Amino acid sequence: MELLDYFRRQFTYDAWANREVLRALVNAGEEHRSLQLLAHVLSAERLWLERILAQRPSLPVWPDFPIERCKQEIEDVAARWHEYLTHLSPAQLSESIHYKNSKGEDWVSSVENILTHVLLHSAYHRGQIASQMRASGNQPAYTDFIHATRQGLLE
Numbered sequence: 001m002e003l004l005d006y007f008r009r010q011f012t013y014d015a016w017a018n019r020e021v022l023r024a025l026v027n028a029g030e031e032h033r034s035l036q037l038l039a040h041v042l043s044a045e046r047l048w049l050e051r052i053l054a055q056r057p058s059l060p061v062w063p064d065f066p067i068e069r070c071k072q073e074i075e076d077v078a079a080r081w082h083e084y085l086t087h088l089s090p091a092q093l094s095e096s097i098h099y100k101n102s103k104g105e106d107w108v109s110s111v112e113n114i115l116t117h118v119l120l121h122s123a124y125h126r127g128q129i130a131s132q133m134r135a136s137g138n139q140p141a142y143t144d145f146i147h148a149t150r151q152g153l154l155e
Contacts, residue, residue: 015078020141028138039065
């Protein structure tokens, strides 16, 4: 599998996992902190794409989204990443992206490293959400990658 195809598959998984987390939060009537973490995941995913595209950030890093806004953001950010990855060439993975972080510091990262970061950052926070849900007696989403593949949810 080519690296670009790998990233496309991983972002398909990421969008599915975000939907599953939201569904679990809705079913559990989960507390505000878990919803804040999901909103952060979605905002960060958008922010990194905006950095790659040299666009101004459109959302705060830690937005306060209600459930309905999270539903909209999941679909919108997934569509934006899909569009970007559809037109990305293998050579572009090594391109350097110059950006400022949320502290205003200048940084340079490759597209490949940014894509990897986005996926790992999101998985990290989905794990936090699962821990919080379990601690409050609720059933978290089952978002293991292998579960998605076993269910035929990824090509």
